[in-house]
Amino acid sequence: MVKYRDETLDRTFAALSDPTRRALLARLRAAESLSVSELAEPFAMSLPAIMKHLDVLTDAGLIVREKTGRTVACRLTARPMEQAMHWLERYARFWSDNLDRLAAFVEETPWPPTAPPPVPPNVRASPSRAGSARGRRRSTPRGRIPKT
Template sequence: MVHSDADTLDAIFAALSDATRRSVLERLGEGQDLTVSELARPHGMSLTGFMKHLRVLENAGLVSRTKEGRIVRCALSPEPMQEAAMWLSRCEKF
C-alpha cells in the first residue's frame, strides 16, 4: 500500500516540475488573490490549456479557488510547500 505522505509529496513535486506552474505560484506568492484570467494572461496559451496547469496545482493542494459570481479567484495555499521544504531539509546532509 502507498503512503498518503508519499502521494502528497509526489503531487507537490510533480506540480513544481513545470515552469508555468512555478510562475503561477510565484505570482500568487506576491500576496494577492488573482483571477484565473489574470493568471493565464502572461502565459500565451488557451484558457483550456491553462486550466490543466491550474488543476495540477489544485490537486497538489498548492492553490485554492473561490467563485464570486462569474469570477473565479485563486489563492496560494502554502502548507504543502512547507511539507516539501521539510522533506528537502532532511536531505541536506546528502
C-alpha cells in the same frame, strides 16, 4: 521522526516540475489573490490550457480556487510546500553533514603528496615506439587488400 505522506510529496513535486506551473505560483506569491484571467494574462497559451495547469496545482493542494459570481479567484496555500521543504531540509542536513566529514578527511590528508615517490635505480622507462617510422603501419588505400 516526521512521517511524510508519499502521495502528497509526489503530487507537490510533480506540480512543481512544470515551468508554467512554477510561474503561476510566482505570480500568486506577488498578490494575495488573482482571478484566473489575471493569472493567464502574461502566458501565450489558451485559457483551457491554463485551467489544466491550475487543476494540477489544485490537486496538489498548492492553490485554492474560490468562485464569487462568475469570477474564480486563486490563492496560494502553504501546507504542501511546507511539507516538501521539511523533506528537502532533512536531506540537505544529511548531505551537509557528509560533505563536512569529507572536507575534514581531505584536510587531514594533503593532496597531492609533496614529493613524487622515488623510482628504483634498476627500473628504466621503455622508449616509446610511437615516433619511430619502423613501428608505424601504413594504411592501405580503400578497396585494396594488401598482399601477404
